[in-house]
Amino acid sequence: MSAKFPSHVTGLAGGVLLLALGAPVLAQISWSEKLSGQDASTTGEQQTQVDEIDRDEIQRSQAEAWGLTDQEWSRYQKLKDRPRGTWSPDLDPITMLGIEARSEAERRHYAELLVEQQRKRVERELAFQKAYDDAWQRLYPDESRVNFFALGRSPSAQSLLSTDTAGPSRYNVVVALEDCSRCDTEVQRLLDQGALMDIWVVDSDGDDDAIRQWATEVGIPADRVRQGQVTLNHGGQLSVSEDALPRIMPRG
Template identity: 45%
Template sequence: MAGLVAAAPPCVNAATSTTNSQESLEAISSNRDSSQIELASQWGLTLEDWSRYQALMKGPRGIYSPGLDPLTALGIEATSAEDRRRYAELQVKAERQRVEKELAYQQAYDQAFKRLYPDEKIIQLSASPASPMTSSPRALKSDGRLAIFVQDNCMACVTRIQNLQAQNQPFDLYFVGSQGDDEKIRRWAILARIEPTRVLNRAITLNHDAGRWQGLGLGGELPAVVREVNGQWQRQ
């Protein structure tokens, strides 16, 4: 009997330890669920949506499009027209809110820069604008670099520029429809988060299109990334 009594405390301790471990696991699980719910709600998604997004990014979609945002990923991989429409509407709302915030901050930044450095430009253009009276388009010069043609109100253009910068890729940017307005290009470059230091060292140049895109005759939607190959300009 004495042996049995002596053995009892370890059993109680083991049971207590097991209970504490279970409580710890439940707490961790609860915290994880709360975190997932919070992340999902930031995108207007349900927890089920968020779990599907995570699963998608662990598969082929994550390889094809690393870092893809939840709404785009879910919209592309939607299994019904109803879901595709729902994700598209959520993304339109999210993009509008994001752009409004960025434009508001950009305006405040521009005002601060003008106050602190009234005689300087935030971003210098690489060349003088072409005269609006020029009848023939300027030729696109080739030095082995990429050239990218962009336009205003083009989120795909902004995304492509940011991807090229992330790859540390030098390029010459040509703004289609600038109408010789330097400030229009500067504002767009700031919105696209083009790094001023890369413009200063000419890793990136900012240029008016001045008819070059039309002169190439390649057609298609913008943005267009092109490079000269064997004397011919080709989309990349």
């Protein structure tokens, strides 16, 4: 004859049994959730590390493109968050670092670096302009050429200068000292328009005095040169025919 437990004992035992059976299940769910949370945390940390590596690589690539070190690029980024970044938000990295230089040696370093950058830029633009001119001559020899970005004396140059509402434009201007009255006329016109210029002289032979004398004769104000509104540069290494001068290219 089987023993019968009182109903209140049976219920209690059943409850204990259910709790005992359920305990491992609850423990398993809790442990699974914990593992899941750890996995998510680990994935998030790994993604953050990947993002940081990508960002560092991008910044290093940008710094190299401007000829700057990682430290110089980092200082440029900080300067953008300071008053200079508000006053001059569109400055290129080298110019911003040069303006905010902490010593005369640093200022000179950035000035020379910018000259080299601009010289390379002018060379590339002139090379492409020549390729463009040659292509036009091959494809449409009987039609008047439409200038690409070497504006010269075209009406588009006048239009760009006179309708610029954001302030004076800046141009790379390639000229010759000898036998180029067109060069003198164009420089004078740009001066009258208030344009900012980086002038490159292809036949100066490294003679600073020859450039200074030419600038005086053309009427370039010395104070505009001192203020950096107009710069005078030797351009003997530029690949451009003197017959195609002057070359006037807006700086982007």
